[in-house]
Amino acid sequence: MGGQPIGLGRASLISNTSDEHRNLRESVAKLVAGYGRAYFQDVVAKGQKADALWADMGAAGFLGVHLPEEHGGGGGGLADLAVVIEEMAAQGCPMFMIVISPAICGSVLAAHGTPEQKQRYLPGIADGTFRMAFAITEPDAGSNTHKITTTAHRDGDGWRLRGQKYWTSGVDECQALLVVARDADPGPDGRNTLSLFIVPTDAPGLSFQQLDSALQLPEKQFTTFFDDVPVERIGLVGAEGEGLKQVFAGLNPERVAAACMANGIARYALARGAQYARERIVWKAPIGAHQGVAHPLAKAYIDVELARLMTMRAATMTDQGLDAAEAGNIAKFAAGDACVQALDQAIQVHGGNGLSNEFGLADLWFIGRMFKTAPVSREMVLNHIAQHSLGLPKSY
Structure with a gap:
């Protein structure tokens, strides 16, 4: 079904921010790699749901890692969920439901739900047996x-x-x-x-x-x-x-979660692109030996790592109870752009093969492109930064 976890062959700048996150990242990667990109593509092609992967993620405690322990969660924070979401996508399985049900709905209910609502819904959201749109x-x-x-x-x-x-x-x-x-x-x-x-x-x-x-x-x-x-x-x-105040308990986690998924997709694309550039021989040399191939991949990697750093910063600020609106918006903006760049370059490196679903890249394109528009458009992010960070007059 799957195989070994996908990676770039070395620890990136933020992969090992703590022993807990390193262990969590490795555990999620191992579980999801057991399914792999081919499983995810097959489910989509058949119009089915990724229920088996979802159930295993819930049983392992990954879906509710950020929710309160007294309601069946792991007692962690958004930074922990950020690791889970990114690593799922980095293994070729970007599941929107983890953003929708645990990240948005779970976070809102944990912050504003009544005791009865928390008791009724959060345990199921945490273990995946109950899903909320x-x-x-x-x-x-x-x-x-x-x-x-x-x-x-x-x-x-x-x-x-x-x-x-x-x-x-x-x-x-x-x-x-x-x-x-x-x-x-x-x-x-x-x-x-x-x-x-x-x-x-x-x-x-x-x-x-x-x-x-x-x-x-x-x-x-x-x-x-x-x-x-x-x-x-x-x-x-x-x-x-x-409701407006309550919604914001879910909107910033949504921005961070979306950035995590974009970053994970970008990591997957770069890993595939780099592997192909190392292995594809043209005129007696790997194509990755040519700067025309190597430099765009390296530039994409730099932008992805910068987006990951800001994403984790936004998640950590949220967990610390700080105002993370600016950081969350910047993270989502940067991750959306970096994801499209990484996907585009990975597809380009593959040449014609990049358009074949067999190589697992082309069918990610519109997902990656979506992050430039949703959950908030890059134009609205720029409006926010212009007004709140730079003190410029409101434009809308």
Whole structure:
């Protein structure tokens, strides 16, 4: 099925930041390499889910490494989950569900869920037996969360949700959704605030339609429809009207997790590109002996390592309770660009073979390219840095 873990043949700058992370990285790499890129490609080609890999990751404690021990997690932090996500992708198996369910939903519930919600959902999220999707993006809202139109209408002691979401990843394999909705009734200040709700995926009135996406992943993308979907009081996360604050408990981990996946894909691509450049002989010499091949790979490696350093910095700042918004945005920006560069160069090194799925690179292209757009576009990252880091006037 799989084989030996993929690597560049030496420890990189941040691979061994601690004994714990080194051991964690090696353990994840060994488990995922047992499945390998071919397994992941086969699952995608057949329209199946990577359930076997997911189950083994959960059983090993890797999915919930950042969640509280009292709720079935490993008691670590985002930096630990960052290692797990990156190493999965570096072995050719970038699973979006680990970003969606443990990183986003798990982090939000751990920070803002009620004691009952934590007890009910976190153990399953940690061991992989319960998956939760995240529904925030809408067709007309984009990056502007304040323009969300999915609305929560009061209905007795609960609510009914009306509206639709877009690019809801993996909802077909989840047992519940974490939904961001606008309160239909204005608050004391006259504004319609946001709230977070947990909605079972078999709730009446909830339906979803698959999007035709270029992403070659086990997790499919959907438009999700809410037609008077009932939500009981126990489905409200934290306090009503505080959804915007609660969402940010998941958005920065999402940025860091996305950067980790991009960095892992880049590492996989560089390892494949470097191996091919060492082994491919043209005119009696390995093509990697030529600077026209070697230098672009080396440049890509430098940019990937810089992105990895900033990603780990953002994760560590989050774990320390510091404001990691700037670091998280920079990490995601740098990782997205570095991933595309690494993939492009690895494909180029392979020549025509780079376009063959047999070599495991071409079908990663749109996944890597996505990180320049999602979970936040590079333009919005630049807006954030211009305004908050450089003190420039707000442009939007």
